[in-house]
Amino acid sequence: MDVNLARTFLMVAETGSFIDAGRKMNITQSTVSARIKGLEDLLGRELFERSKYGAELTAAGEQFQKHAMALIRVWQRAQLEVGTSDQHSDHLAVGAPIAFWDGFLLRWVSWMRSNTPDIAVSATSGLSIVLTQRLLEGSLDLAVMYRPTQPPGLMIEHLFDEEFVLVTSAPANQRRTSTDYVFVDWGPDFQKDHAAAYPELTNPGLNLDLGPAGINYLLNNECSGYFPIRLVRSHIARGRLRQPKRARKFIYPVYAVYPEAHNEEAYEPILKSLRQLAKKHA
Known part of the structure; x- marks a missing residue:
């Protein structure tokens, strides 16, 4: 057509x-x-x-x-692949929700460019349901996501468990109120679990669907919100953010998803490097 x-x-x-x-x-x-x-x-x-x-x-x-x-x-x-065929032997299209790029997948892309420069890489962000569809249609080779479905034709492989923690930039002696809370949207699973854990915070004054960029808001305003621990660990260590005691944590398994019918020889070094990086976040 x-x-x-x-x-x-x-x-x-x-x-x-x-x-x-x-x-x-x-x-x-x-x-x-x-x-x-x-x-x-x-x-x-x-x-x-x-x-x-x-x-x-x-x-x-x-x-x-x-x-x-x-x-x-x-x-x-x-x-894209035809246009770059004279410069690269292969092309890898990778997708993931925006939460995974900062501090994780961009490091992996950097490794790919240094160690397999003959493979061109395309990176995109999106919702898990969209990424799954793109894997099935063939416009993505690999995706990283939380709790994926497993339609026929796709393999899923556990990488690590992501821990979401509540962090705040407010002083320790300052009493928390609902007006200080920022809801950071980490997708449908988080929305459902958060609503069950905090029914009183289902309509906060500020919703941020900005992924890791939301950390900057906390650093510049005295407020609190949920983030993956791997993204805020350094800020906690420097005292710019802190974890309130007894706050609820949310844990989601992270998976690599790729076609069942794949070139094992070509995929194995790619997956091996991804597994090695994932171990650092486990």
């Missing part, structure tokens, strides 16, 4: 308009209409409900949307 059909479909879905999609893509409305009609003919289903107000996805269109995104990602990966 022509990848431009998928791109045009996604643009119409985003803008809700054939006219606006054409403007953004610098093509005519008739070209947009022809591409969508051609796509619908290929699939045998209408993808949009047309009206004078614009275009809305049909049930079939909603189903096709994830596949269109996958087609674009696979095409982009093909372009």
